[in-house]
Amino acid sequence: SQKIEQNSEALNIQEGKTATLTCNYTNYSPAYLQWYRQDPGRGPVFLLLIRENEKEKRKERLKVTFDTTLKQSLFHITASQPADSATYLCALGSTDSWGKLQFGAGTQVVVTP
């Protein structure tokens, strides 16, 4: 069965450092992958989308890589700030059903001053 795995343990990181999150998947051939941020009591907020033929995408302090051979995406937050503290979700989409996203369970990031 399809499986999407994200680190279940919270990532505690000092302000100014780079946070790196992983998203691994099995039995899946995604056409694209997205990363979302979710704060407690709120809906997810879209951050980045990367397609299967793209290796890397950047947006401000965020960087995403996508390795379809390893079946893995890495999400980096550089120069992290306390305001970056949240849960980060990866979501996979396929050409079978364009609108259907399958989410991982998310990784909580805590950035301390």
Next chain:
Amino acid sequence: GAGVSQTPSNKVTEKGKYVELRCDPISGHTALYWYRQSLGQGPEFLIYFQGTGAADDSGLPNDRFFAVRPEGSVSTLKIQRTERGDSAVYLCASSLRAGQGHGEQYFGPGTRLTVT
């Protein structure tokens, strides 16, 4: 502009009752999505609409769940004979259209459903 809105924000109901959850998407968005999220889990896909029609309802857990979008804007998720296991946060999202180039989904704040 206004984002995706969902009503009610909280709903407590007794086991066996019928509930309706409403979603108002962003104006002009043709695709609308329903997910549910349990504590500590990511959103779980239920159904999505492109326009008025359900393009993929493969995530609806059983025939107690039904969703409509009669005019291609507002959507209602309907749950019959609620069970305690239906308790979760129900999230709605919308996007310009479904597709690789338009995959960015805008989520509402969710409706927290509690079945007692």
